[in-house]
């Protein structure tokens with residue numbers, strides 16, 4: 194057995210004809226940058242998310258950077274981020290000479306602890322960047338209320354959650370990434386909607402903000418060679434847009450397949466003592482980018498090594514919380530500052546989950562986890 198976290202080749206095989214055709218069309222047109230497929234994909238993506246504007250760019254990290262630039266944040270402005278996340282979220286904040294301000298996470302949904310946000314707000318605070326980690330929305334209703342009360346922007350990092358939907362208490366449903374002022378996502382190959390290279394996008398309702406973001410991604414110009422604002426160069430190339438336009442048609446199916454795998458893990462692992470299964474929020478659907486269990490009694494690394502010896506790969510997302518990363522150390526915020534996230538970093542283990550998971554392979558993974566705890 195040699196079980197990987199994802200099966201990108203298997204996924205390609207099933208849509209090979211359509212993908213190859215889409216790629217061939219781009220090759221024949223030679224419109225490698227800004228071909229018509231880019232606009233077309235943006236339209237389809239906006240429709241999928243029921244949002245006014247989808248703006249593609251070079252990758253998910255750029256999308257976050259463009260979002261913060263579009264909001265006009267100034268050096269020294271503070272942006273609140275969860276510490277149990279991928280580094281990109283804090284990285285772009287620091288790159289723009291903004292100040293990342295850390296907040297702890299909650300253990301059940303793995304996302305920012307909304308009860309610990311207000312204590313972090315100062316006169317310099319300008320934005321909150323919740324991350325919909327592993328594919329499930331952060332606690333957005335209370336978060337949006339805090340943002341409104343304190344006049345803060347909300348930039349959602351939806352790199353892992355495309356397709357997840359949040360339901361407000363009044364019944365209103367919004368797609369992840371389309372709840373705050375700007376949402377961002379990534380098309381990195383292993384993401385839920387992955388291309389065959391790098392790619393990213395922003396979701397924006399407001400027309401003026403969308404125009405600004407589009408200009409920033411394109412050297413700050415609306416008219417070629419007329420640069421009104423400082424921008425960058427970040428685009429989704431036509432090949433990737435053509436590939437994504439095909440794959441977007443399968444996204445609902447892909448999300449359903451991931452959910453079936455998650456349901457099967459839930460069922461197969463329910464009786465295992467020593468692990469905590471991922472909680473399902475009642476206010477958000479789950480896109481299951483990752484199926485992440487928590488392993489108690491400091492046995493996480495032992496389980497990981499055991500699974501590896503049985504031919505099963507598992508991953509730790511993420512082993513070090515932001516506040517303990519060398520590049521982001523802050524005075525007075527050492528070990529013990531964000532205890533829940535620190536505990537998560539010691540307990541989380543993500544199991545293989547993807548659209549091509551074979552029942553017998555998953556059965557084997559479940560069996561091996563039982564075997565580890567029964568030995």
Ligand SMILES: *Cc1c(COP(=O)(O)O)cnc(C)c1O
Pocket residue numbers: 252253254255278279281282324350352353378379380381391392393
């Ligand atoms: C993948 C990811 C990103 C960055 O996306 P790239 O396309 O790799 O730049 C940002 N935030 C989170 C939470 C991610 O998972």
